[in-house]
Amino acid sequence: MQHLTEEQLVAHYYHDGDAVTAEAHLATCEECRAQLATLRGVLALIDQLPIPEKDAAYGEEVWTRLRWKLGSERRRSRVWGTISAIAAALALAFIGGMLWHARTQQTSPVVIARSTPSPAAAAAQTASSSSAVSRDRLLLVVVSDHLDSSERMLLELSNADAKHPLDVTSESRRAGELVASNRIYRQTAARRGETRIASLLSDLEPVLLELSHAGSTLSPDEIASLQRRIDSKGLLFKVRVVSAQVSGQEAVTKAPSKGMDSL
Amino acid sequence: MEMTTDLAVVSRARSGDPEAFRMLVESHSKATFRVAYRMTGNEHDADDVVQETFLRAYKQLQHFEERANFGTWLHRIAVNCSLDLLRARSRADKHYGGDFESAELAGASGARSEAQQDRLMISAELQTQVATAMERLSANERTAFILRHFEGMPVEEISKTLGIQINAAKHTIFRAVRKLRESLEPFVRSTPCNT
Numbered sequence: 374m375q376h377l378t379e380e381q382l383v384a385h386y387y388h389d390g391d392a393v394t395a396e397a398h399l400a401t402c403e404e405c406r407a408q409l410a411t412l413r414g415v416l417a418l419i420d421q422l423p424i425p426e427k428d429a430a431y432g433e434e435v436w437t438r439l440r441w442k443l444g445s446e447r448r449r450s451r452v453w454g455t456i457s458a459i460a461a462a463l464a465l466a467f468i469g470g471m472l473w474h475a476r477t478q479q480t481s482p483v484v485i486a487r488s489t490p491s492p493a494a495a496a497a498q499t500a501s502s503s504s505a506v507s508r509d510r511l512l513l514v515v516v517s518d519h520l521d522s523s524e525r526m527l528l529e530l531s532n533a534d535a536k537h538p539l540d541v542t543s544e545s546r547r548a549g550e551l552v553a554s555n556r557i558y559r560q561t562a563a564r565r566g567e568t569r570i571a572s573l574l575s576d577l578e579p580v581l582l583e584l585s586h587a588g589s590t591l592s593p594d595e596i597a598s599l600q601r602r603i604d605s606k607g608l609l610f611k612v613r614v615v616s617a618q619v620s621g622q623e624a625v626t627k628a629p630s631k632g633m634d635s636l
Numbered sequence: 637m638e639m640t641t642d643l644a645v646v647s648r649a650r651s652g653d654p655e656a657f658r659m660l661v662e663s664h665s666k667a668t669f670r671v672a673y674r675m676t677g678n679e680h681d682a683d684d685v686v687q688e689t690f691l692r693a694y695k696q697l698q699h700f701e702e703r704a705n706f707g708t709w710l711h712r713i714a715v716n717c718s719l720d721l722l723r724a725r726s727r728a729d730k731h732y733g734g735d736f737e738s739a740e741l742a743g744a745s746g747a748r749s750e751a752q753q754d755r756l757m758i759s760a761e762l763q764t765q766v767a768t769a770m771e772r773l774s775a776n777e778r779t780a781f782i783l784r785h786f787e788g789m790p791v792e793e794i795s796k797t798l799g800i801q802i803n804a805a806k807h808t809i810f811r812a813v814r815k816l817r818e819s820l821e822p823f824v825r826s827t828p829c830n831t
Contacts, residue, residue, distance in 0.1 A: 383813045422766045432662030473811035
């Protein structure tokens with residue numbers, strides 16, 4: 374006699390298989406009946422695993438925690454337009470500033486080059502590398518400041534007591550400003566091939582965004598959630614490392630710039 | 637809340653009535669928690685999943701088809717949220733070499749101890765064995781099993797939820813049951829009332 378396979382028994386238990394064939398076999402096969410009984414026994418054990426009983430107030434508790442988040446969602450859609458506008462204005466200001474800075478840096482060496490005996494090609498090359506250095510330096514300066522501010526904010530959050538609600542009115546406003554600049558710096562860093570900085574800013578952005586939508590108070594759950602997010606990505610550590618590296622690079626790029634000024 | 641009442645409330649919630657959404661949250665929270673707890677095996681995670689489920693539901697309310705049952709739709713979202721959590725944890729376990737798993741086991745046993753206080757239907761030892769057996773299932777196996785066993789979802793629906801073929805879904809359910817049986821069969825034999 375060909376017994377039912379384990380898979381057929383499972384399918385039969387869930388009424389997914391060929392019930393007629395299975396029933397016919399089970400009627401005559403004690404071994405398969407025993408197998409099915411064991412399977413029922415195992416699944417009955419699982420049915421008996423208790424689920425923590427939530428009291429009648431649970432729905433209300435869920436709503437209380439949720440209401441705040443839904444408020445953030447609604448605010449998010451309204452605020453999003455404003456943030457986009459600010460971000461666009463900052464982007465324009467930043468790019469404009471970079472271009473202006475590059476142009477002013479380009480003019481003086483060329484003028485000097487005309488009065489010196491060195492070849493014009495060499496002067497142009499010097500001017501070009503000077504403007505690149507200036508742009509790099511500018512990026513490093515702004516990112517360095519940005520990382521300092523972000524680090525302070527992450528530190529405050531990491532050290533917050535997750536047992537009590539936290540008033541984050543000013544932090545939330547600051548985070549909103551940081552989100553807008555973070556986005557611009559991330560895009561600029563990515564374009565300039567600064568993948569390390571771009572990647573860090575990319576990790577930083579969701580935390581800043583969440584905090585910017587936090588309104589005036591963070592609940593203990595939300596504090597814990599943000600702290601988990603910061604911890605899981607090692608965000609504070611990464612910010613410190615990249616910040617230190619950026620400061621180092623910034624110091625290096627200052628040297629040629631000073632040399633250029635002294636010409 | 638009955639389906640017809642649900643539909644009327646959902647309709648109000650869709651038109652931006654927060655009071656209507658509050659009613660949906662309050663009436664479906666406990667059922668959503670039960671799905672989430674079965675999926676995650678941990679009370680704290682289940683609470684998080686409930687929150688995330690209602691947030692997603694709120695964002696997707698416009699996509700809810702009124703012919704459907706709101707509770708079933710919500711369960712589907714809860715399952716997806718839980719699945720995301722289990723998959724993320726599984727990736728983290730691989731990345732951190734099991735530290736997360738240990739933490740989770742500790743968390744799960746904490747949740748179990750609370751559950752034990754509520755209702756001691758089987759012995760503490762057996763509960764631990766059952767919970768451990770469930771934790772041994774992969775995210776897909778656990779989801780497929782819970783959807784079939786507790787939610788009574790057809791295999792076709794399960795395959796859609798998991799994004800796999802129907803045969804693969806059937807096999808995933810089978811694998812889950814086989815693993816559970818391997819772990820728990822000795823306890824069935826020593827527990828006559830369960831046979």
